[in-house]
Every structure is written in C-alpha cells, then in structure tokens.
Amino acid sequence: MFGFGKRESGSNQPTVISRISEAFGWWGGSSSIAPALSNTTAMQNPAVMCAVRTIAEGVASMPINIIETKEVDGLSKRTIRKDHWASKLINKPNAYQTRFEFVEMMISNAVLGKGALALKTVVGGEVRELLPIPSGIWEMEILTNGSYNFRVRFTDGSSRVFAAKDCLFFRGLSLDGYSSISAIETARKAVGIANALEGQTLQTASNGGRPSGVLSIGDPEDGVALDEDTRAKIIALWKDRFSSNGEGGILISSGYSTDFKPIQQNAVDSQLIESRKYQVEEIARIFRVHPAYLMASGTITPEIQRAHVRNTLMPWVARFEQALAASLLQAEPNLLFDFDEHELLRGDHSALKDFFASVTGVGGSPAIMSVNECRYELGLDPIADEWARTPLKGGYENSAIQKEESSK
Template sequence: MGIIDRLLGRKVEEKGVSFDPVWLDFYGSRVSKAGVPVSWERALDVSTVFACIRVIAEGVAQVPLRVMRELPDGKGSVPATDHPLYRVLNSKPNRWQTSFAMRETMVFHLALTGNAFFYKNIVRGRVKELIPIDPGSVTITRHNDYSLSYTVGGIDGRSMEFPQELIWHIRGPSWDTWRGLDAVRQAREAIGLTIATENTQAEMHANGLQTSGVYSTDNKIDPEKYKQIQAWIAAQVGGSNRHKPFVIDSGFKWTPQSMTGVDAQHLETRKFQIEEICRSFRVMPIMVGHSDKTATYASAEQMFLAHVIHTLMPWVVRIEQSADNDLLDGPEDEGLFSKFNMNSLMRGASADRANFYSKALGAGGSPAWMTQDEVRAEEDLNAEGGEAGKLPKPTNVAGAKPPTKPQDGQQDPNT
C-alpha cells in the first residue's frame, strides 16, 4: 500500500515480489561458458574456492564477539555480560553449536550465497537462541510496504512463513538492497573454467597421460566389426596394459595425436585460475598457499595485515551492524553494540608497536600526537582519565643539556 493510499484510508491489495534461489538452477543461469554447471556445492569441490571461504570464515570466527555497553562521557566500553544476547553471540548460540561454529557457518553461507539466515528464538522480548537456516530452503518475499517475509522449507517437506522480526538476515553485497548477490553465480565463469580444467587434467592422468589417436585402415568395416575393434583397442590401452606396447596387424595403422598437457597449458591455466578465484572472493593468493617467489618475510607480514584490513574487516563490520540493527533493536538496548575484537589480528610485532607508541607519546623530543588513553584504546584497554587523557610534554633528546637559567643582567643563552 502506498503512502497516499494510507493517508486517504484506501484499501489496496498487498502485493510483493519473491525470490527463490532454486529458481536459478531451473533456468540454467548457473551454467558457465565452459559448459560446466556451477552451484555452491560444486564450487566447494574446487580447492581454491574452499580455501578462500575457509580463510575468511576462520578469520571471522576465531576472534571474540561480544555485546558491549558504552561508558558515560565516552570513556570506553565494557562487556555487557548481564545481557542475554552476550552469551548467545559469545559462547552458546544454540544447543549444538559454539560461537565459533555458528560464525564459521554464517560466513560460508554469506560468502557463497550472499545470504545467511537465523531464526530468532525470542523469550520475553529477548533473543535467547539463534537457529541457523539453510539458505537454499528460504524464499524471500518483499511486500509493497518494503517489509520482508521468509518462507522456510522444513526437513519434513512442509514450509512455514515467518515475519521479518523473527529472522536475522545478514546480507552480502546487494544490488536491490533486500537480498545478497549470489557470489558463486557472479563468479561462475572463473569457477566453471577451473572445474573444466581439473576435469580435463584428471582424465589425462586417468589415461596415464597418454594421448588419443586414430586407428585407420583402407578396408571397409561393418558396424559389428567396428564395435569389436573398439573393445579390442580399449583392452589394449586401458587397465594394466596402459603402458605396454600396442600391437596391431592386418594393415591397420595407429596415429597418436601430438598435443600434450604442456601444449594445452594446463598448469599455467590452473595457476591463473587460482588468482582469478581469489580475486572474486577478495582474498590474497598468499592466504590460500599460492605466493610468488618474490615474497619475503617482511612483505608476507604486511600481506597478512592487509588481509585483515581489506578482506576480513568488511565482513566483520557487516555482521556487527546487522546484529546491532536486528538483534539489539529494543529500547532497553540503548547504548549497547556488538563488537569483534580484531586487535589481536591487526597487531604487528611488539617491538614495532612499542616504538610507534613511544614516538606518539613524545619520546625523543618530538611533539606528542597521542595521549596515554588513546594508546590504551588502541590496545583495547579502557581510559584512565585525568593526566592520561592529556597530551604529554616531550622528553629531552638523549645527551641534550637542560636549559640554564640566565643570571641577573645577562642575556638568556637559549634565545
């Protein structure tokens, strides 16, 4: 119902638009140009896809996720351990999963299908449990008033419709704002070519890396004889006879094909497809064990930090804001927010951090640009207040003489 209709009190039939992910399979939109159908299940069979999703999921799942309460006057925050959602997000989301396992599953669903769904078991107005739902069993319906409803297919074959208030829906990158883009569908060409290349190379190895060929004769062969020759050739070049001499007679000739796996550039193609899939999931190749020869220990450390900043942090912020919007949306939740503690992943070497903070606090005579409380905040510590919240005075450079007080009637030597 439109705004004008509501203001005038008109009754208009409510309509909506639905999205069922199964629809994509029926119309072949997931078939790649390489001729290989690509689904999330088939995509996970590709080692690079599995490695990319796993490194994202484990990165998001291994750090603590807590409900935090803001302190007065902006002096930091403390864990809200008394809030029911704290235990749900931090340790026990449901009866069979840990927080790590739930978030790992969440990212697998998000990164592959663009959507993750959880049923909110609400008791006395508070979320007590989060039940994961298979994205393939959910149909989303958007109504004309922009509200959403979710039809979930059960294990017993029956389906049930749930209002938006009972489903925690985390979306990946989205075009229409109410459903996430299917990452596997968007990257189906790269994944499909990888699958096709793996299949081709697997067939070559199954054939003992032997090339096919042409078995020719000047004589005319009837269909029945042709079938017998086919079976005879298969017995000669297959099984235990694969690498034995191929014996022919009766004027027949065997002409092997000359193309090899090197000519087809299978290895080069497979290496490039690793980078192509990593590019689709925004994962650095070094994180899935694919690095070039120029990488050093120092550059690898920076790559690991870049992985946290550019790969993990967008997912972390997406989940945090979704939890704040859908799980901490009551009036009693004012001043509460969800927070991943990513500091342990973003910290460099201890000596480097100590040197940076020392200079930031004014060591060596340089002006300070950070307070002690700001340094404590960077290390995930609460503010102390008082002098710790003020910029410290710079200390003297080592070996420098302190300023002398001029005697009466003499000019100040320091001016």
C-alpha cells in the same frame, strides 16, 4: 523452535510480489562447461573452498564484545559489557554451535550466496538462541508494502513463513536492497572452467599421464614391423609397468632392439598449467581475496595481511556488526557489537615494541594509550597503580615514574 514468526491473519495483509530464492540449482541455466552451482558443489573447487574459508575463518577468529558508549564530562567513553545478555548470546548462540562455528557458518553463507539467515528464539523479551538456516532451503518473499518475510522449507516437505523481525539477516553487495549478488552465480563460468581444467588433469593422470617418450622396437630377424600379437604384448607390459598404478622400474624387451626418445613439455602442456593458475586468480578476484591466501602466488607479507583485514574482512565485519545491532539491540541504541580485529593485525615482537612505545609516549611523542590499555591488547591483567590507568601526561620521558627510575 518454530513457534514464532507466523503471519498475521486478515484479508488486508500485503501479498507477495517477488521471491528471491537461496536454492541455486536452476539459476542462470547450465552447460557442460558452466553447470549450475550450489554452495556445496561450488565448495568442491579447491580455490573457492580456500577463499570462503579464508574470509569466514578470519572473521570468526575475531573476539566479539558488546560496547556501551556514555557521555562523561563531555567525552564519549566506551565500556565493554560482558554481563549483558547479548554478550552471552553471541558467545553461545545455540545449543549445538560455538561462537566460532556460528559466525563461520553465517559468513560462509553470506559470502557465497544471497545472504545469511538465522531465526531468533525470544524469551521474556530477550533473544535466547540464534538458529542459522542453511542456504538452499529458504527464500525471501517481498511484499506489496515493501517489507519482506522469509519462507523456510523443512526436510519433511513443509514450509513456514517467518517475519523479518523474527530473523537475523545480512547480505553482501546488493543492487536491489533486498538480497546480495550471489558470488557462486557470478563465479559460475570461472568455477566451471577451473573444474573442467581439473577434470582434464585428472583424466590425464588416470591414464598414466601424457606419454613421456616414444619407444621404437625393431625385429632383429628381418627388420620388418612387429606383428599384432607381439605389439599387443609389449603394450600390455608397458601399461602394467608404467600406468598410474604401475610399479615402474626398468623395462627390458628381450630379443628386440629398442630405442626410447623422450618427449619434452609442449606448448599445450604449458598452457594448461597457466590456465589453471589464471582460473585460481579469477576466483580470487571474485571473492576479493589476495592470491597469496589461495596459495597461488607469492607469500603473505605484513602489508598483504593488513590489506586483507582492511579490504576483505572488514566489509563483512561491518555488515555483520550492524545487522546484529539492528536485530538484537534496537531498544538500546547506546550499545553496539564490536569485532576486535587487532588480533589479526599483530606483528612480530619488535613491531609490537615500537608500537606500544610510541602510543605510551616513549621518545617524546604524546601518550595516547595507558599502560593498562596496552596490557589489555596483549591479553594481560591490569596494574592496580594509578599511573598505569591513564595515559601519562607529557609522555613517558616527563612522567613521574620515569624520573623516579632515572634517580635510582
């Protein structure tokens, strides 16, 4: 597994001038309200977990094809190459992960931290495996000649350097051209505040919650205040019945007159609720995910879904596609990786009917897709007849098949 990517020997080799680490534990200092975060601790926050899953699972849900482009009669035509080794590799990247799991892990690491890294196993000039490296155990070494290596630290304490050419690496938004801005470092304060608010809520719940009212108990004998022993017994009984693990029910204080006055929700309680909502929205902003996907507000409409695919998922898709092509298909520039986002954009049956009617020329509009291309989008087998293979000239209304159907 690790028999590649060694440094070349020699005294004239470039030296390391900077290191960019994926171990987050010491970055940015720490405080009680904004402790240092790692990928694991950041994902313990439900909003962060939901945002990362929304992006990673969305990208991983897209089918991935190898597309070959050729010039035919002056036109650029695209063909899906299912027989290419890179297609087989991306659909089974290693012995222990499916395509979905591999893409999900890579996107998750890239979204959270400084980038996503996988090592390549090359046999006979072909990449046979892609082995993802978890965040927190690698660092990028920038060299004096402007290139970079990756140092991976293993569980036994040893480390090894891998050349960039032996790795698949991609990053998010970058200010230095080498590594991306860490989302969890940027979100450290927002996540810290959200965690503090959750801790406050948990503490309140574990103590039986804020008192729902004030119980006044009078002594029927002489009207004086209760003695300490009696007060302690009533408090113990109240806690036993109405704490977080109490059985509830009706409390009867025998021998004493009682008066219960309920306490209404105050401004502090309302502010806590609003603050928790705001922190979820703040985390949504950092990951560029609509709050509806974090179950914070509103419902996911078709417009929000299209904006989510276009603005949230597609930038990560483009980064991953280009990194895969640059790392795996350098010798074949006419090939590219294509994540098919159409699966995520499908509307209801009525919307699909209107769409396919318009692109095949129904209603007099120019036909831009053939029937077989529409069937492919629906996951159906093609029709062998010639009329189904190319867009109908003049639209459906002027086609021979429509005239034949009209004459029946």
